[in-house]
Amino acid sequence: MVVESREWVLSAYVPQGVPTSEHLKLNTVTLKLDSDSIPDRHIAVQLLWLSIDPYLRTRMSGHQDGLYFPQFELNQAVTGFGVARVIRSKNSSYIEGDIILNPFCPVAEYCIIQPSDFLRKVDPDAGVPLPDYLCSLGVPGFSAWVGIEVLGNPKPGENVFISAAAGGVGMFAGQLAKIKGCRVVGSTGSDEKVKLLKEEFGYDDAFNYNTETDFDAALSKYFPTGIDIYLENVGGKMLEAVLNHVNKRARIPVCGMISQYNQVWSEREGVRNLLNMVGKEVRMEGYLVGSYINRFGDFAKEMESYIKQGKISSKHKIYNGIESFLESLASLFSSSNVGKVVIQVKQEMEA
Amino acid sequence: MVVESREWVLSAYVPQGVPTSEHLKLNTVTLKLDSDSIPDRHIAVQLLWLSIDPYLRTRMSGHQDGLYFPQFELNQAVTGFGVARVIRSKNSSYIEGDIILNPFCPVAEYCIIQPSDFLRKVDPDAGVPLPDYLCSLGVPGFSAWVGIEVLGNPKPGENVFISAAAGGVGMFAGQLAKIKGCRVVGSTGSDEKVKLLKEEFGYDDAFNYNTETDFDAALSKYFPTGIDIYLENVGGKMLEAVLNHVNKRARIPVCGMISQYNQVWSEREGVRNLLNMVGKEVRMEGYLVGSYINRFGDFAKEMESYIKQGKISSKHKIYNGIESFLESLASLFSSSNVGKVVIQVKQEMEA
Incomplete structure (x- = not known):
């Protein structure tokens, strides 16, 4: 199986101002997802939902003061908190169809990762809508x-x-x-x-x-x-x-x-x-x-x-498709959103 | 008994800069210290040592933001942390000769005060030099x-x-x-x-x-x-x-x-x-x-x-006489002092 996967790559740091298409590029890569192409203990995942948070901006400044989160590497896909579905597994702890939460998920439609301690599996019987894991319960x-x-x-x-x-x-x-x-x-x-x-x-x-x-x-x-x-x-x-x-x-x-x-x-x-x-x-x-x-x-x-108990209300602002990453990130700095900003990368019905 | 007592009065607030003789005046007042002149439950004290601290400056700005210590009242003697000797008492808890620590002691050679919860009596058997009560133990x-x-x-x-x-x-x-x-x-x-x-x-x-x-x-x-x-x-x-x-x-x-x-x-x-x-x-x-x-x-x-155990050293910078209040206060802001600044208002030998 071969997929075309779009991913957001940081091509230049952003010393000040809001990131634009000069800094972040939407590239398309071809990924082979057959068993031979996935290393041992790795899994292939498809991104379903992505959380868009202000702290992402602080990883793009290129300031070397080292006092906030580490800076993203240039010419690599940036990462964010995502909900993804396992589509191939060569790791005995995961099977196809598992839904995982990944705080450092590449902002890419598909990717191959080695599971780390940061990953958490979603309990499919909990009945929690997936975006809630990026929001009230995230x-x-x-x-x-x-x-x-x-x-x-x-x-x-x-x-x-x-x-x-x-x-x-x-x-x-x-x-x-x-x-x-x-x-x-x-x-x-x-x-x-x-x-x-x-x-x-x-x-x-x-x-x-x-x-x-x-x-x-x-x-x-x-x-x-x-x-x-x-x-x-x-x-x-x-x-x-x-x-x-x-x-x-x-x-x-x-x-x-x-x-x-x-x-x-x-x-x-x-x-x-x-x-x-x-x-x-x-x-x-x-x-x-x-x-x-x-x-x-x-x-x-x-x-x-x-x-x-109905004591907590929640609002999401949902952007559609991975192509909306730049727009949704910029929106955080313009007073234009209500509630938590997320991207629905993949419609759940099709996923 | 009548004494001439010099005291420092705040005549104008100091919005910025170091206080000068435009703001603080050394006045002389005449105090009657005979029993009839001292109200019930009051004591008359003679100031021996006075602590000079940076926070005093913050009580002289006249800023009404109310976020630091309250401002000193205009045309009243300012106060500081002092060591004083009781020279007359109409309060059964104090006798002549008691040494007291007063965090809100008028900056005056003599004064008549009503003892409050803030006062503490020095144990004469402790063998602690009096300025230490304004310093290592203060x-x-x-x-x-x-x-x-x-x-x-x-x-x-x-x-x-x-x-x-x-x-x-x-x-x-x-x-x-x-x-x-x-x-x-x-x-x-x-x-x-x-x-x-x-x-x-x-x-x-x-x-x-x-x-x-x-x-x-x-x-x-x-x-x-x-x-x-x-x-x-x-x-x-x-x-x-x-x-x-x-x-x-x-x-x-x-x-x-x-x-x-x-x-x-x-x-x-x-x-x-x-x-x-x-x-x-x-x-x-x-x-x-x-x-x-x-x-x-x-x-x-x-x-x-x-x-x-000899594990703590201490330095005092001692100014002499109540007349040195303005100079000693200004010295806090000029990097010129070593250690804790105090005024010896009255030589202990004579006290």
Whole structure:
């Protein structure tokens, strides 16, 4: 069996700005998938769903500071979190038809990989729609859970602020904080998403940072008694504004800083009021969900229970076909999406 | 009994720069200290020693952001941490001759106060020289202990960086980290102090930030394997440089940010690379020692034991007479001091 497989290759690093077709090329390669062509212990997989996340951008800058995820290699297919189907196996742990979750899946319609510890097999009897593994029960849901429940340590009645609140992490973070009895306010990029946060995700309030551009005034208005937990997804000016409204012993779990990803660091606007962290004894802590993987079972059990009880809503923005990778990635930086961005690489009916 | 008492009064707030005689006036007041003039439950005290600390500056800015200590009131005597002798008492818990520690002592040669929970009586049999209560066994020693031992959680072999390393907090912080088996490097403002850190306080290495002004290059040189704990005393550019050299799960206890105190916050240079906190999962936490007062007993026991074993050295810079308040305060911002700055308000022999 021979397939034509399209894959996205990084041809040049992107020091600043949004990646374009100058940096990412859609190539077509021919793959032989007969038994002789697949090495021992390897499997051939077909990509079904791909998660599109802001951190992908941070692997394309080419900055050699080494302080974030390692940079993608040039002239190789980039990777992302994917759901794939095994179509050939020369590994005794996998059979044809298995559905796998792969955090470092090449962004390619087909590929041959050697299974690693990172792979997880989906239980076909769980009845979970596949995109949910990239969403409520995947990295965004887990990121929200670690930020709010592990690092945020929310107490009933506390005031919680979520930035990028209608994004993949934000939508779950707000709902988890509400379940814990907190008052929750979010910032997001459109009036439509403000409405969604309040009506669909149960936020107590929300504002559009593109129209309420004086963040300090907005936070005075929405947090008259201050902020106890800020789940940081954007950085820059929003963080600076938050630090003028923190309560004693506020917690700031730092999930990401999307406002910073398209700039070289020396040109970023700095945060000038970190001194407020002393007077208010604020704890700010960066995290990567991979470090909390020993808690994934606790998370999955809790989240599944909330989903069954109808306590968690979820929105996906679905792009179709692997050719939409560049467009879907750029969309993360334009306030245009609602919910978690995913690509349906292959229609499930045909898969 | 009537005394002439000189006291320092704040006549104008200091929005930026170092306080001068335009802002702080040395007034002389006449105090009646006979029994009829002292209210019930009050005591009259004579100030012996006064601690001069960077945080005092933050109480003089007049900024109403309310995020640090409350601002001093205009046309009132400012306050600081003092050692004083009771000279008259109408409070049954105090007798003439008692030596007290007062964290909010008016900067005045004499005053009449109502004792509060903040006061602590010195045990005259402890044999501790009085300035040590403002130093190794006082707020600077306790600040160092909370930063290094409580928040820093040092492990043998870890790399520890201390800024303002020859200052009141820094000199103890480095010694405590050495006792815990860490490798310790400090930054300080003169070659003389670099020498002192290495020869007197046991630092493994140290550099002069006034001559090695490329902090990023300096940290590359002194921390080839990265920084695990940074005790933050200065903020601004130094913090930014540190964030380019942090190791995975580094801890940054924030004791203060002296580089920021003389500027209005909107004119401060911001920190542009907080994103590094995500990739390295850094925890940065501001603290005020008052919040750890329940650990003061543990601290005092441990520190006294180290002092008896000769494991802790200490330097004071002593100014003489209450008239030196303005000069001694300004000296904190000029790299000119070694060790903890105190004023000997009254010679002990005469007291």
